[in-house]
Amino acid sequence: MSRQFEHVTLGQRVRFGTGQAAVNLAAEVERLGARRVLLIAEDATEVTSKITVAAHCTDVAPHVPVQNAERARKLASESEADLLVSVGGGSTTGLAKAVALTTGLPIVAVPTTYAGSEATNVWGLTEDARKTTGSDDRVLPVTVIYDAALTESLPPELAVASGCNALAHCVDSMWAPRADPINQALAVEGIRALSRGLRLIGDVEGREMTLYGAYLAAVAFASAGSGLHHKICHVLGGAYNLPHAATHTAVLPYVLAFNGPAAPEAAARITEVLGTGGLTGLYEDIGASHVLRGVTDPAEAARLVLPSVPPSNPRPVTEDDLTALLAAASAGLDPTEWSRA
Template identity: 65%
Template sequence: MAMDFHHVTLGQRVLFGAGRAAENVAGEVSRLGATRVMVVASPAEETVAQQVCRDIDVAVFHDGVAPHVPVERAEVARKAAAEHAIDLIVSVGGGSTTGLAKAVALTSGIPIVAVPTTYAGSEATNVWGLTEASRKTTGVDTAVLPVSVVYDAQLTLSLPAELSVASGLNALAHCVDSMWAPRADPINRALGAEGIRALTEGLPAIQADPSNLEGREQALYGAYLSAVAFASAGSGLHHKICHVLGGAYDLPHAQTHATVLPYVLAFNAPAAPDAERRMAAAFGADTAVAGLNALRAELNAPRALKDYGFDESSIDEAVALVLPVVPPSNPRSVSAGDLRDLLRSAHAGDNFPS
């Protein structure tokens, strides 16, 4: 079959090296000619941020990080950047931290150097998200794509194995969605498959030994690939569901993705046999669902949305919020009943896909 597709590769520098974060950040600040740097990091990441930024002059440290980037937090950060005449943002942390830096860049155009400490992948996408009145809005804008990403596996050593698993499965969800999202093409499918392979290798190594640096490097590598694939392919059914759940019900981002993923994969896989075979091979399993289940069992992964505060009484409302944003390109048509069944199963953690 002849290939016919349109692919966009985002322009970004990636610097990868354990123990080299401070050196690489200083190099990027110098390369970009920045003189007024704002460092965005949560209070929990303050020590790491100080270490990473030890070789640069910092105009202001900003710690107003919150999950799902509430609009009011974004406005405070934007004001701080303006008051200090900031010409570069260095974000040190997970997806919420990167998300806040992106919120500032969205309205100011200030470039970002991202230093991830989790496997969220936001650092490699041009996707932004803001939450207001319990509704999460997302968009795409080149202004929010970090100009550089500094990966250092040593910075993830403080991330407990349990959170590493949830964050890594969030990255795996990027890979899966990239197989059938609205702009899926052969290039991002290849990146997504390699991301699955790397995460399937790295996450069990972290679970077995949280100090395993090679496992953490594989997970970071896989997370980067997953994010690049996702940025190209766009948001598929899985991400549409999880964005609604996170914004409307304030559910934890990574754990929500980790919990919902097997149900969406089981729903879509029969209607996308080529993608299913590619994912199965990447997992090293007979089927993609079997591969994901085996990995989740090994990792003792999150299983039920009820464990994270999602109430069964909210399912009908969630269905009404998700249904209008289901991508028309999804491999299967999606009805309100389909979504209701999927969310009921994910809420309870039963009827587990096989």
């Protein structure tokens, strides 16, 4: 079978080592020749113990409100920062990206969850209950420092939701607007790693495997772009201020059930790598919830989402389809049974 595609790989350094975050961060600050570090984090005393911090921004909030971004940008200017260091989850990385978007300052990202934002050039800002996203290479961190020890304190429920968010990056990458054989291969391996890692999340091997899978997922997503799942979740998150990871976790099984029959080859690869029970089996094993909370009017939400639906989605999407999908997720119906209705 002949193949024709155009693939872009984003350039980025990755340092991976359990218990090595402080050492690796110091090495990167030195390599980059930074003298005025703006730290974006709520608490990062141990991670930053080997570097000098010129200013510290703790103004982190989900979905990166525009006003928070403006305050962080002002602090970057006032402190004459020459490097941004973000230590935290997706909201923290997102705030650093908002600063980099207008200042061009480089970012060294130290993730403490499995969000994956650190490996993409995607930014997002929320204003007046509407989330705007875009892509710009200025926001791609120049270095990512992964340390499984930093995820050890994550509450189990949050760790599972964060890992399922990474899983959503993989699934969306199988049929997103710029999906190609390379990012599909990364996505499949990401699913394999995440499936294994999330089942072992209580020990260091599981956390390392989940971090590895989250990175592969993010790289695939950065190349493939936002598919139906992410468009739904981004709109819902901005409109209703929903928790990012939990929303992705809840919506994913319904989008997979909706799109799967229209993309049988991709669906078969996803099911094969997940193993017996597929996504439903994994959710049962790890205690993940597919109940969408915070959407009281699925029809209204569907109207908000519809303009963002990618035209290239494997299956045509109507407002009624979205209403049914969101109603099923809000009710926590069995995703497989709902899709057959």
